[in-house]
Amino acid sequence: MIEPIPDLLILPTIRQALAEDLGRAGDVTAQACVPAETELACTFGARRGGVIAGLACARLALAELDPDAEFRALVSDGDQVAAGTVLAEVRGKARAILSAERTALNLLGRLCGIATLTQDYVDAVAGTRARITDTRKTTPGLRHLEKYAVRCGGGINHRFGLDDAILIKDNHVAACGSVGEAVRRAKAFAGHLMKVEVEVDSLHQLHEALSQDPDVIMLDNFSLQDMAEAVQIVGGRVVLEASGGVTLESVRAIAETGVDVISVGALTHSAKVLDIGLDAA
CATH class of the missing domain: 3.90.1170.20 (Quinolinate phosphoribosyl transferase, N-terminal domain)
Known part of the structure; x- marks a missing residue:
């Protein structure tokens, strides 16, 4: 239900x-x-x-x-x-x-x-551990309804807005100077109920992020090989989210690398x- x-x-x-x-x-x-x-x-x-x-x-x-x-x-x-x-x-x-x-x-x-x-x-990744989630790429004014529709289709919801979780992206990193410093500041700011996620675009940044113990790491436009290696490096210590250009044709291979979550902007911006x-x- x-x-x-x-x-x-x-x-x-x-x-x-x-x-x-x-x-x-x-x-x-x-x-x-x-x-x-x-x-x-x-x-x-x-x-x-x-x-x-x-x-x-x-x-x-x-x-x-x-x-x-x-x-x-x-x-x-x-x-x-x-x-x-x-x-x-x-x-x-x-x-x-x-x-x-x-x-x-x-x-x-x-x-x-x-x-x-x-x-x-969801059907395309059946049998893997990966779950399909949406993004904030929604129609202005309709986010609550569009995210509800994602749940109706068997997906899960990412954050609803800028206020319910910390998600550090590349421009935040640029403003802070490094991935590690951005995560350190975020964790110092966050209350005990607020999760901290950081986007990384390389295995080097992955290691840097892990040193600061975030809750979630987003692998942005990683190759399948690097994604699989990231899964091995992390070893279940944090949630791994794959993101960037995911399609119905590519999502199964991404899921088979062992990531936990795959975020798909197309669910709401291209349906x-x-x-x-x-x-x-």
């Missing part, structure tokens, strides 16, 4: 998206063509197979415009579905359904696409929207 995001955290995104779409005058097409009292029954259907994520977005978009509307989900977030699967049935005021349609489909299709791509990566439609029943 996927732990859902509380409606309270989703509603601001839904309201902003609806306001953007409705503009100053509302849905003038629906107002012009559809009498206010007209009722409509529709179904959300998957036109391509994939993993479901974001049903609450569709439900809340409709509820914002018609609080009395009925929304009956026939699948759950995290479910793998085939093309042609009916995801949910809705019934309510026709104007509300038509006005909420694009917001619901934009978010639902986007999140299902992320969940589906994540599942592809193809899952084709979902809303059709009158």
Whole structure:
């Protein structure tokens, strides 16, 4: 079971998206063509197979415009579905359904696409110790939803923002003078609950980082040979994360080096929207 995001955290995104779409005058097409009292029954259907994520977005978009509307989900977030699967049935005021349609489909299709791509990566490393994680390369304003979609696809979440973990990257190192000095300062700053991760781009930097005992070391764009050597050097003392240009074609070989985590920016910045439609029943 996927732990859902509380409606309270989703509603601001839904309201902003609806306001953007409705503009100053509302849905003038629906107002012009559809009498206010007209009722409509529709179904959300998957036109391509994939993993479901974001049903609450569709439900809340409709509820914002018609609080009395009925929304009956026939699948759950995290479910793998085939093309042609009916995801949910809705019934309510026709104007509300038509006005909420694009917001619901934009978010639902986007999140299902992320969940589906994540599942592809997770399947590709099955049988290894590696776990697939996301990055902060998310759509501004949608990070909480996109990271939720990653979980629906079987992945795990990296840090949510700049405030929940320390991640020292190359420019931080440049500002500090060395990897070792950057980690030393970070560990002196961090509280007992905050983890420290450092990015390294060579085996030399790996040794330097290890001397300061970080929690996680990110191997940035390492060759497979150097990655495997890094696993041997570390010997399980810290978590090793592989990062940089990971693709579906390369992820299995990376996992087989023995790293613990593989971060994939493509999960959120390059996922193809899952084709979902809303059709009158």
